[in-house]
Amino acid sequence: MAAILHGADLPAKSEWAPSANVNSWSYNNNCIRMVGGGMTKFQLNGKQVVVETDPTKPLLWVLREDLKLTSTKYGCGIGQCGACTVLVNDRAVRSCVTLSVQIDGRNVRTLENLDDELGTSLKSSWIKRSVPQCGFCQSGQIISAYSLLKNEPQVTADAIPTKLTNICRCGTYKRIHEAVESVAKGEE
Amino acid sequence: MMPDPGILPPEEVERIFQPLTTWLRIATDGTIEVAVQKAEMGQGVHTTLPLMIAEELDADLSKMEVKLVGELPPYSIPGGLPMTYGSTSVSSTYEAFRQVGAAARSVLMTAAAAKWNVSVDQIQTENGKCIHSNGQVLTYGELVLDAQGLDIPKDVPLKDASNFKLIGQSQPRLQDSLIVNGQCSYGADIDLPGRKFAALRHGPIIGSVPQNVSSLTSSNPAVSKIVELPNAVAVVADSFWTAKKVVEELPIVFSEPTDSVAFSSDTNETELTQAIESEGKEVLRVGDPDTLNNTDYTQLSASYFVPHLAHFPMEPVTATAHVTADKAEIWLPTQSAYFVRLKVESVTGLSAEQIIVHPTFIGGGFGRKADTDYVEAAVRIAMELQGPITLIWSREEDTRRDRFRPAFAGHLTGFLNSENKLAGWIATNAGPSVLGFGENDPLSIQGFSDLPYSIDNVQVNHINRETIVEAGFWRSIGHTQNTFFVESFLDELASAAGIDSLQFRLELLESNKRVQTVLQTAANLGRWGQPFTSGASQGVAVCADYGSVLALVCELTIDDENKLIKVHRLSAAVDCGFAIQPDGVVAQVQGGLLFGLSAALYEEITIKNGVVEQSNLNNYRILSPRETPDIEIEIINSGAEVGGMGEIAVGPVAPAVANAVFKATAKRLRRLPLHKSLFA
Numbered sequence: 093m094a095a096i097l098h099g100a101d102l103p104a105k106s107e108w109a110p111s112a113n114v115n116s117w118s119y120n121n122n123c124i125r126m127v128g129g130g131m132t133k134f135q136l137n138g139k140q141v142v143v144e145t146d147p148t149k150p151l152l153w154v155l156r157e158d159l160k161l162t163s164t165k166y167g168c169g170i171g172q173c174g175a176c177t178v179l180v181n182d183r184a185v186r187s188c189v190t191l192s193v194q195i196d197g198r199n200v201r202t203l204e205n206l207d208d209e210l211g212t213s214l215k216s217s218w219i220k221r222s223v224p225q226c227g228f229c230q231s232g233q234i235i236s237a238y239s240l241l242k243n244e245p246q247v248t249a250d251a252i253p254t255k256l257t258n259i260c261r262c263g264t265y266k267r268i269h270e271a272v273e274s275v276a277k278g279e280e
Numbered sequence: 281m282m283p284d285p286g287i288l289p290p291e292e293v294e295r296i297f298q299p300l301t302t303w304l305r306i307a308t309d310g311t312i313e314v315a316v317q318k319a320e321m322g323q324g325v326h327t328t329l330p331l332m333i334a335e336e337l338d339a340d341l342s343k344m345e346v347k348l349v350g351e352l353p354p355y356s357i358p359g360g361l362p363m364t365y366g367s368t369s370v371s372s373t374y375e376a377f378r379q380v381g382a383a384a385r386s387v388l389m390t391a392a393a394a395k396w397n398v399s400v401d402q403i404q405t406e407n408g409k410c411i412h413s414n415g416q417v418l419t420y421g422e423l424v425l426d427a428q429g430l431d432i433p434k435d436v437p438l439k440d441a442s443n444f445k446l447i448g449q450s451q452p453r454l455q456d457s458l459i460v461n462g463q464c465s466y467g468a469d470i471d472l473p474g475r476k477f478a479a480l481r482h483g484p485i486i487g488s489v490p491q492n493v494s495s496l497t498s499s500n501p502a503v504s505k506i507v508e509l510p511n512a513v514a515v516v517a518d519s520f521w522t523a524k525k526v527v528e529e530l531p532i533v534f535s536e537p538t539d540s541v542a543f544s545s546d547t548n549e550t551e552l553t554q555a556i557e558s559e560g561k562e563v564l565r566v567g568d569p570d571t572l573n574n575t576d577y578t579q580l581s582a583s584y585f586v587p588h589l590a591h592f593p594m595e596p597v598t599a600t601a602h603v604t605a606d607k608a609e610i611w612l613p614t615q616s617a618y619f620v621r622l623k624v625e626s627v628t629g630l631s632a633e634q635i636i637v638h639p640t641f642i643g644g645g646f647g648r649k650a651d652t653d654y655v656e657a658a659v660r661i662a663m664e665l666q667g668p669i670t671l672i673w674s675r676e677e678d679t680r681r682d683r684f685r686p687a688f689a690g691h692l693t694g695f696l697n698s699e700n701k702l703a704g705w706i707a708t709n710a711g712p713s714v715l716g717f718g719e720n721d722p723l724s725i726q727g728f729s730d731l732p733y734s735i736d737n738v739q740v741n742h743i744n745r746e747t748i749v750e751a752g753f754w755r756s757i758g759h760t761q762n763t764f765f766v767e768s769f770l771d772e773l774a775s776a777a778g779i780d781s782l783q784f785r786l787e788l789l790e791s792n793k794r795v796q797t798v799l800q801t802a803a804n805l806g807r808w809g810q811p812f813t814s815g816a817s818q819g820v821a822v823c824a825d826y827g828s829v830l831a832l833v834c835e836l837t838i839d840d841e842n843k844l845i846k847v848h849r850l851s852a853a854v855d856c857g858f859a860i861q862p863d864g865v866v867a868q869v870q871g872g873l874l875f876g877l878s879a880a881l882y883e884e885i886t887i888k889n890g891v892v893e894q895s896n897l898n899n900y901r902i903l904s905p906r907e908t909p910d911i912e913i914e915i916i917n918s919g920a921e922v923g924g925m926g927e928i929a930v931g932p933v934a935p936a937v938a939n940a941v942f943k944a945t946a947k948r949l950r951r952l953p954l955h956k957s958l959f960a
Contacts, residue, residue, distance in 0.1 A: 136742060149519070149521055150521060155523040157518075157519050157521070160471060162465070163463070163464075166465075166468070167595070167675070169674060169675055170898060173594065176797055203461070204463075214460075215460040215461065222452065224809070225323070225324070225780030225867060226594070226595075226642060228466060228594040228595045230460065231462050234460060252909060257904070258905065259905070261592060261902075262875075263874030266908055267867075267870070
């Protein structure tokens with residue numbers, strides 16, 4: 093069964109993935125096509141995957157439960173804390189409010205596979221500064237930092253704290269900002 | 281089961297850990313596995329405790345691996361509770377773990393001496409190796425099999441601090457590589473064959489009981505079971521997301537306990553604020569406070585109040601349990617495997633020997649993960665199924681059914697003599713007991729009756745008031761209310777006396793040079809009297825507990841237009857006796873200050889007719905990352921005994937901010953959170 097949502101029935105974009113740049117989604121005539129049969133096909137960490145699942149199941153739970161990738165965390169479920177942040181087409185997206193149908197055909201990356209030059213620099217900067225404390229929020233933090241530097245490489249040091257909105261209850265913000273700034277400056 | 285070495289490739293044989301002592305196993309490739317029984321919840325014990333062993337063992341820290349174990353025999357050390365609590369992990373293990381390292385080193389040297397047929401004094405150790413005076417070398421990995429079974433000595437002489445190579449110098453955190461590569465496993469990350477997920481829902485009113493579970497059904501094919509709990513309903517399914525959706529939509533009827541319905545946080549506030557006008561139980565008497573009723577003295581009184589607070593760890597409470605007729609196994613984030621096991625015994629009727637507790641890394645504890653309510657729920661659900669279940673509380677359940685930092689009121693009356701010196705004070709606080717000890721809870725008066733200041737005549741009273749809201753341990757416990765009361769009142773006294781707040785405190789610390797030094801250091805670091813930001817106001821506060829001392833200068837401005845209290849800088853001086861991992865100390869201060877700042881400015885749980893009104897980040901406001909101030913920290917190694925650092929930074933923040941707000945606005949804010957008190 094295919095369902096097509098139009099116009100006013102669409103969930104507000106702000107409820108999907110608050111930190112996503114919505115221009116990265118492609119709308120066909122302002123609607124989402126729900127693929128019949130609940131099969132979602134996407135690139136995950138460099139591999140093509142096909143998952144049979146409820147198209148409204150959030151990507152967070154598809155990753156954690158169907159695909160057994162648990163670096164992406166559940167922190168709030170309403171897209172506010174950022175612990176669930178993943179990359180979709182190299183942009184930060186809050187996977188707890190992203191339906192699996194929305195990433196059909198997209199390129200998803202999680203912290204389990206962030207080994208390119210930018211990812212390696214960030215991880216190295218993180219370790220050098222002993223950024224994490226409990227570490228639970230850190231996959232979302234690193235992914236968000238990756239997205240920021242990938243898409244806004246010229247970001248200034250002053251702007252970094254305003255652009256990384258992921259919550260850390262242990263209070264590692266100062267170190268996160270310093271670690272990101274260092275990579276932005278090309279020091280890692 | 282030991283694999284047969286004869287059929288394994290050599291490199292796998294080398295990685296089989298051979299037990300050496302209770303705490304250490306060594307593989308023939310030299311990797312050392314250390315058991316760590318204190319819970320890792322961000323405070324760094326996962327690194328600091330192995331570090332202490334590695335120092336005396338002369339081990340290569342980079343070849344150490346950590347096995348998280350429950351604090352249960354044999355992984356026990358004498359003294360204290362079998363729990364990670366009270367900022368005691370390092371101070372309680374510093375001696376014992378160095379002995380573990382030194383004893384293991386001694387055993388390995390004895391084995392080497394036997395192998396080389398020399399006396400032990402011909403052997404030195406370095407970086408995981410025994411070295412003969414003639415240059416021959418044997419690694420610990422090469423010696424472990426010979427060392428097994430040798431007597432393990434007690435009271436081995438330890439290194440002099442001047443010879444430390446690791447202790448006292450910041451080392452990389454052993455957990456960080458796992459974390460940044462997405463390989464760090466927390467409570468809900470575990471995977472087991474046949475595991476189902478569970479979500480639960482408590483009633484809207486605290487203490488309510490589900491009444492219609494037998495009539496509840498679900499047509500969702502992914503749902504295995506609906507389970508009745510004493511105070512909630514759980515749904516078990518193939519997916520947590522499914523279980524959560526289903527349980528949230530079930531037409532559950534909950535009772536409405538009258539005593540809960542009668543409870544609202546605003547009436548509780550009124551009651552506590554009235555209660556502190558009366559005397560209560562005297563818990564401290566110094567000098568002769570009865571003489572304070574002297575007309576020559578200027579008398580000043582103030583009442584303060586702090587609301588309920590949620591812990592809101594980034595990881596909502598969770599536990600995975602598997603219960604059969606004769607065994608129970610549980611994997612979970614916990615600050616006490618001991619109390620978990622006790623709970624499992626009580627719920628299942630199984631004996632301790634039949635129960636295995638596997639502690640995981642904790643995604644934020646702050647005292648919440650010392651509780652066992654979520655353990656009970658997971659076990660009860662598991663008892664209804666054959667296989668393992670992973671229970672995750674939704675963020676909403678985690679918030680609404682948190683065991684909150686309790687609401688507390690404080691009332692202080694101070695007496696200044698004709699020279700504007702503090703002749704004494706009478707202090708009363710009122711609230712519930714977090715330990716369940718009624719009016720005899722030492723934590724109710726932590727930071728209230730144990731102050732570093734010399735005050736000649738003191739009477740401290742406590743009034744115990746229990747309500748339907750269970751009181752929980754919230755990072756720094758008594759200090760979260762009492763340090764706000766005390767350090768705010770000191771400023772009010774200083775102001776009445778016409779004396780600078782810093783000066784007022786320094787004079788009261790003449791007999792306590794340790795604390796006085798820390799305070800002066802913070803004042804210098806914070807440039808007391810000369811703020812870094814033009815037009816900013818400064819506030820100061822002190823906390824001395826856990827064997828450590830911290831003093832804080834807060835610098836802020838008020839943005840009336842945007843209704844913001846903008847904290848620009850926090851300058852903290854800390855003396856924990858001796859900083860074993862200096863960067864770890866810095867991290868705990870940075871984190872504790874921000875934890876305290878969030879509560880100081882924004883956090884509040886409100887309860888109306890037994891219903892908790894907050895549930896998630898959309899209605900429980902916490903500090904945002906962009907509000908991070910500059911934080912500067914200076915560590916003083918005074919040489920005192922090693923003290924704790926996990927909590928001490930939290931309490932002083934609220935009074936330091938309130939004191940600065942007073943300087944900026946002439947408004948004395950006596951009720952937290954401050955943003956609400958100033959702008960609402």
